[in-house]
Amino acid sequence: MSRAVVFGIAGDTKLWVADLDAGTVKQLAPAGELAKIADLRKAGATIVKKVDFAVAVSTAKAVFSGHFEPHPDQH
DSSP states (O other): OOOEEEEOOTTOOOEEEEETTTTEEEEEOOOHHHHHHHHHHHTTOOOOSSOOOOOOOSOHHHHHTTOOOOOTTOO
């Protein structure tokens, strides 16, 4: 099972890596094959692999309180 996730948020060009075991999230400078995938993302592609649930929310506080409200840009 994967214990790290690379992700990007729509409208933000940065990529991030979340290390679930360490409890950290760091900005990632893509290199190699990951850079090629990042270029596809810049062109509008959405890439999902081995992630079966992901939602961008306005604040972590709202999620921890059990409330989910989609971002206004999400339909």
